[in-house]
Amino acid sequence: MHLSEYSLRQLDPAYLDSLDEAALRALSVQLLDDLKEARDRLNQGPDNSSRPPSSQALWERKNGSPPESDAAVEDGGLKPASVKTALVETIPAKTTPARTSGKQPGAPGIGRTQVFQAHEVQTHYPDRCAGCGRPLESVMAVAYTGFQAVDLRWNDPGRLGLTLWVVDHRYYEAPCPCGHRTRAEAGQGKGEPLLSGIELSEWRLVGPGLAALIVALALRFRLSRARIQEFLAEWLGLKLSIGTIHQTIHEASAAVAPAEEELVQAILDSDLLYADETSWPEQGQPLWLWVFRSLTITLYYVAGRGKELVNNVLDGFAGWLMSDGWMAYRDYPRRLRCWAHLLRKARGLAQSCDREARVFGRLVLSTMEVLMGAVYAAREGPPLVDLPTHYASELAELRAACTQRQGSAHNKTHALAVEFLNDWDAIFQVLHHPQLPLTNNEAERALRHWVILRKLSLGTRTAVGSRVVALLASVIDTCRQRGHSPWRYLERVIADRRAGLPLAPLPQ
């Protein structure tokens, strides 16, 4: 726990002189911790860098050289020269913030007018003196501030329905014989550098359970902020501003942000990964929503369509990668190709008006069908001869047909022939390992839900907004994949992280 502003303002040389040695030592340790953290906060993060927040994601920092300020912190302390640079850089970054969409800082908001009858009062007392460390008596304490929170209780065994639960929080200040007055304060979570501007705090109208419902309505049920507002007001009688709903979703994503590291590690450790991407506009910019899905996790990113993302996410991955034919995946050696895409293209050619295209399409189709049958059979029991050897002549015939069609006047015939030739090994890898999948359905199915969200929401408006969606989507889908309720997990981690506790591991 940090020393509060209130306590800090009371400390002066006279007070320090009055403390005995043990109390002074304890206070020094506290001051030192606070000073180090304050210094770190001053010198790191995207605020003092000219790079936009989205270009500094975790997966990006693994490769190449980290930003200067991070390197300095990792070296075990800032050198005087870099302190100066960092401070100088802070000034322009802070004085010329990019205008964000939505409510501007300092702009008048719509105040809350509803006041509720509380179901419960929760009192918060300081347990020891922030100055001398002595335990404090709550009888001497006086309430100095408080707020009302609305939370959601749901799925009670034996009781159906959603119950909004109102809690009056009261915070107390207690005097100490040493003269210092200590205040209990609402918990404050550690912010995320890539989600700048989003704060985690216990001082919130929306409790953790209600926050989980709002995230569910936004991302699982794909309601707009306005529709969520309508639902809460008309069905639960709770009037929240659009700003509060928006802030709640963003805070939830900051709460789960540290899970990304665990998810990336699980990706790297997996034996088989399905990857896919779909377009995702961000304020008119044509970005992509990427998905990486293994047996136990699903990880999303919103990024460009370049190779960097794939290279960075898969740096250190040694398993099989199932993907479509997109260039970004080509460099990866242990690659599988989705046959569904190829079959679709071959079927298109087989139905073409062009005679040569029809002949080629039918040959591709019939060869792939024979080979698919062989793969299915091999999964039931190992074949006597390995499939590439057994089907060597069919493969050779197909290859010759592809070579012959290269440069065909019929565009799609040429394109499919070239696609086979360029990706031959990846396409037929499955013949060597019949247990591996033939299609990328796992990844495509994962994306389908978010494609509908994109159509409804038209993508996101800011880099932070994109990151919020990707983080929450990763956590929601991973929990569901593991057979756990994402909402109970979210409720718990929002409460923990608002209190300054670390993120609980994802349900296994």
Ligand SMILES: [Zn+2]
């Ligand atoms: Zn004291």
